[in-house]
Each structure stands twice: as structure tokens, then as C-alpha cells.
């Protein structure tokens with residue numbers, strides 16, 4: 085039996101339409117969208133201000149369009165510089181310039197910017213949830229300090245942690261442990277010099293290196309790099325990457341310096357391993373999972389934010405309005421969200437991309453070698469066509485350096 089049975093409970097007038105656990109990216113924007121639609125929302129997170137956290141550090145074009153559809157882009161990205169081209173390089177030379185919009189911003193700044201957009205009607209609660217009980221009529225949430233909150237619907241937006249999902253009877257299946265290893269660090273050019281491009285992607289050179297790509301982009305005035313690999317924590321190269329990052333990088337990506345120019349890594353290197361998992365036994369009355377609580381996204385695939393935006397858009401603009409129109413929160417209502425074609429395709433695409441990127445980066449079979457050659461040929465044909473039409477020079481010329489302004493609300 086749940087510990088909730090013994091806890092002091094609030095009176096029925098405290099019943100919110102929706103209780104959301106987790107005010108990270110997904111929970112916060114879900115609360116905004118629901119509150120703007122007139123629902124009463126209780127949003128609970130253990131941190132009053134989202135702390136520095138190594139997560140998504142830029143917002144791509146698809147993601148900014150998703151935020152825009154939810155009416156949140158301008159508010160969240162106000163004052164954040166946007167670049168509209170990405171320079172792509174490999175083997176020490178430039179391959180192509182892709183036209184695509186990107187905002188560089190730390191994860192904490194993104195989440196805290198979203199939190200500042202929360203309508204005053206949201207009951208914003210700081211505290212650690214230790215227990216939940218769910219059912220077809222009413223959901224209950226117990227905090228470590230003894231407070232409890234009730235709602236018609238419980239949204240679990242609690243991220244990677246598994247404890248609360250387990251309390252709801254939901255299981256997790258690991259698809260692959262330590263699927264990828266991502267590094268984050270700052271890069272600096274020598275004094276008096278600048279990096280040539282505001283957003284730069286350098287692709288891994290050989291399958292045995294197990295390096296997918298390095299993305300370097302400005303956050304404010306600092307060039308930030310995310311290096312996506314399929315390596316292990318315990319390898320000597322990983323240790324070197326933590327202790328002497330510039331040397332470790334140039335050892336495996338010797339052409340990096342030729343395209344980006346000389347650089348040093350001034351501060352500490354952050355590193356994060358990611359398991360791939362999916363939820364199971366999740367069709368339960370009264371409770372839905374969104375974002376990382378439902379399924380992880382490999383950082384190299386860059387789809388975690390895309391997935392959570394899809395979850396929020398479908399849940400909050402399509403399903404919750406239907407569910408709230410009639411009494412009860414039975415499993416047939418909840419199932420409609422998980423059966424949503426748009427959500428299913430978004431989750432499938434993220435899983436597929438995670439597997440594909442790992443395989444295309446590391447597999448050495450004849451089939452994958454041929455596939456890589458085909459992809460390289462297709463890229464070359466694209467670039468040649470762009471050069472012939474003058475597009476490459478045009479794109480190069482329009483690469484703009486970021487404005488000097490900072491980003492909103494550093495955490």
C-alpha cells in the first residue's frame with residue numbers, strides 16, 4: 085500500500101485540474117500551456133530555481149518552431165542571439181554550410197526563462213515528491229515535508245529519475261546501457277583572434293574513434309562545445325579528454341584545428357553517459373508521463389527537446405481538453421495520449437535516430453562502409469550543386485557573428 089494512505093490530505097477544494105511533478109523543460113511549458121487555457125495547475129519541483137545542469141545547450145530550428153506554436157519562443161528566447169547557418173567540416177576542410185536557425189543557451193537558462201513565463205494562476209510549489217497514488221478519479225502527491233496535493237490528472241515530468249515512475253507501477257526497459265558519452269566544455273581562441281564561424285559542426289573521421297561529431301556554438305560570448313561519442317567512461321582516451329581536452333581532441337580529430345583554428349579549453353570538461361530506455365506498463369488511470377520520464381533521447385540525436393515539445397503540444401492542446409470535458413480519468417482517456425500517432429512517430433524517430441547515429445558512426449561492416457560512402461557522395465553532390473549556383477559563397481558571406489548581448493536570466 086502507498087505511504088500516501090497515512091498522510092495528512094488537503095480538503096477537496098484543493099483539487100487542481102492537473103498536478104505536474106517536475107518543473108524542468110517539459111513540466112514548465114506544460115504548466116504554462118494548461119494554465120493559459122484556463123486549467124488550474126499545481127507545479128512541483130525540488131528546486132526553486134533550476135540549477136546548472138549539462139543538458140541541451142542549444143535550440144534548433146524544429147524546436148524553435150515547436151516553441152513558437154506553443155506561443156513561447158519570443159518570451160523564452162528574448163535577447164538570445166540566433167545564428168541562421170551552420171558550417172560543417174571533416175578531414176580538415178569544410179563540407180557545406182547548412183541554412184538552419186539555432187539559439188545557443190544553457191539548459192538552466194532555458195528552463196528558468198520558461199519558469200518566468202508561468203502565469204500567476206499556477207500554484208508553483210518547491211518541494212521533493214516522495215510518494216504518489218493514482219486512480220481513475222483523484223491523484224495524490226506527497227512531499228517530503230508532509231504537504232500533499234491533489235488533482236484530477238497527474239503529469240509525471242520528472243526526467244531521468246525512475247523512483248516516482250516505479251511508485252506509479254510503471255516499468256523501464258533499458259535498450260542499451262551507456263549508449264553514448266557526451267562531453268561539454270568551453271573553447272577559447274588565442275588572444276586577439278576569433279573563431280571563424282558562430283556555429284560549427286566537425287564530424288568524426290574514423291569508425292574506430294567512435295566520435296559522432298563536435299558541435300561548437302556561442303552561448304553569450306563563450307564558444308561552447310558539445311562532443312558526442314560512443315565511448316566508455318573507463319577508457320584512457322576519456323581520461324585524457326577530461327585532463328587534456330585539446331590534446332585528446334586533436335589526437336582523434338587532427339583536422340579540427342585546420343578548420344576552426346587554434347584553441348584551448350579554459351575550464352573543466354563535463355561528461356555525461358546516457359542509457360537508452362523506454363517505459364512499459366504505462367497505461368494507468370490518472371497519470372501520464374512526458375519528456376525524459378517516458379523515454380530517453382540520446383544527446384547525439386539532438387531530439388530530446390523535440391520529443392518533449394511534441395509530448396506537451398499533443399497532451400495539452402489535444403488530449404487534456406477532451407479529458408477534462410467529462411468526469412473521471414480512466415485508463416481509456418490516458419491511452420489516447422500514448423496512442424496519438426504524432427507522439428508515437430516522434431518517439432519512434434528519436435529511438436531510430438539514436439540507433440542509426442551510433443551504427444553509422446561506429447560500425448565497420450561492409451554494408452555500413454558502403455552506406456557511409458553513399459552519404460558522403462550525396463553530400464558532395466549537394467555541395468557541388470550549391471557551389472554552381474553560387475549558394476555556398478552566398479551562405480559563407482552571410483554567416484554572421486553573434487551579437488554581443490547576453491542571454492536572459494542566467495541561472
Ligand SMILES: Cc1cc2nc3c(=O)[nH]c(=O)nc-3n(C[C@H](O)[C@H](O)[C@H](O)COP(=O)(O)OP(=O)(O)OC[C@H]3O[C@@H](n4cnc5c(N)ncnc54)[C@H](O)[C@@H]3O)c2cc1C
Nearest residue numbers: 106108109110130139140213242243375376383386388389
Ligand atoms: C549531456 C546532454 C546533452 C543533451 N543535448 C541535447 C541536445 O543538444 N538537443 C536536445 O534536443 N536534447 C538534448 N538532450 C536531451 C534533453 O536535455 C532532455 O531530453 C530534456 O532536458 C528532458 O527534459 P525533461 O523536462 O523531460 O526533464 P528535466 O529537465 O530533467 O526535468 C525534470 C524535473 O523534475 C524534477 N524532479 C525530479 N524528481 C523530482 C521529485 N521527486 N520531486 C520534485 N521534483 C522532481 C527535477 O528537479 C527537474 O526539474 C541532452 C541531454 C544530455 C544529458
